[in-house]
Amino acid sequence: MSARLRPALLGLGLIVLLALPLVAGKFGLDLASRIMIMAIFAMSLDLLVGYAGMVSLGHAAFFGIGAYGLYLLSPAYGAANLFLSLPASVAASAIAAFVVGLLVLRSSGVYFIMVTLAFGEMFYYYATGARWLGGSDGAYIYQRPAAGPVDLGQGHTFYYLLLIALAASYALLHVILRAPFGHALRGIRGNEHRMRSLGFATPRYRLLAFVIAGALAGLAGYFDAAQFGVVNPELFGWRLSGGVLMMVILGGMGTLDGAIMGAAALVLLENFLGDLTTHWLLPMGLFIVAAVLLLPQGLTDPAALWRAVRERRHV
């Protein structure tokens, strides 16, 4: 996407999202909320995959911790305190990412993929058997969190808080990626050995990226639990980890806009295909294969489709 077009499209998207409650009904707003939650989640993974070159297949673990954080901090028949449960859930995800990161970041490449997958599954199986977490059936959250006048169960408050969280996550990632930290992450992705040889203590950079990504995944998970009022072990599982990785790849790795577009594309597709047929996974798979073949740079680079068609013709 051209440098001039990007801010314009971002602004347009923000205006559309701001105005959406004026025109859309409950279904539309729920769908938009779902997209925003997955967009935060996908951006957090893109920090690892697209910028730092760490392909994690266990990123849902931190999403799940954020979600279960809300469950654990919600009283049985009341609303959790928003200002307490939100930061606490995000912090829990960040701490978990720190501990897991200390262990998994010793590996890289294919081993990193396998080790992160294994950690995600550990959380999944633990939650399945843990009675205090509701076991394999999961548990319900009967009221959305609230604090004083801010009640996520009222009107469009949830939607707008989510929009703020999305914008804030985007802004935070944009800032750190532009900072020396982000430049160093890209260098680590390009050639970690050379980065060390220049004097970068690369393990610290990778760990901090892992913690930031884990915290934002926890934020997304918190909102997921708030939206649906239910948590279950699937929130830790590899299906979700794989799904969000698909969003990142589909949108184009290494672009925050791409992560958002990938999230929107997959959530919408899942929704509409799911309405059309019970075998929606088949057309979904075909779409993903087509997208990866025709748009190798992701949805943010639609011009690639045109280039591909032209090259075919010349062959």
Added chain:
Amino acid sequence: MSEPILRAERLGRNFGGLAAVRDVSLDLPPNQIHAVIGPNGAGKTTLINLLSGDLSPTTGRVFFRGVEIEGHALDRIARLGVARAYQRTNIFAGFSVFENCRLAAQARRLPGMRLFRPALAYRDINDAADRAMALAGIEPRAASRAADLSHGEQRQLELAMALATEPQVLLLDEPLAGMGPEEASRIAALIARLGADHAILLVEHDMDAVFNIAATVTVMVDGAVLASGAPEAIRADRAVQAAYLGEAA
């Protein structure tokens, strides 16, 4: 002679049964060029790897300003001020020439992680990158992608990145290899100038360049030091002539 900045004491490194480096001791005093020559497979690159921390020695010790370097961690040695230019070009191919040098300067000037101010707002880092590019003569290609450079230009970039870290010690592994004659003599002159305020270890095949600019020459054969001394003494050394210079002549 003043205290050496970098000092290797009886370094050795084995790969399986092969002793790539055996019992090598050498000093890098301040403001001097110490050249290491020797036939292919003599262990010159391995020696640089042991000094830079790319490899850990099997035996022996390395001292920086008299303090032993424990653990031989690559990034920690770099932060002490020991920069290394690789023989097999080792750059960030997808980045611009400027960004390659800017990252190198950042490594030196911002050892802590900085998360908020834009990287390009650190003027001193940009300036350090610019200076290094100008010194290495790669400034006209600042905006080019490193992968698009010619082989010789990539060698210059490799040197520029080492300079951008503003090091006290330069470990240069065949910096002239792959350059055209004009560029090679320009870079040889640059290395001679850098020798005025850096401790330099120079591994090089270009004999004329080495004997002109080095204060000390060490000859390695089969992983061990055959002879070490002033260029004239080395040129006159019978064993060296037999083992190495004789072959070339």
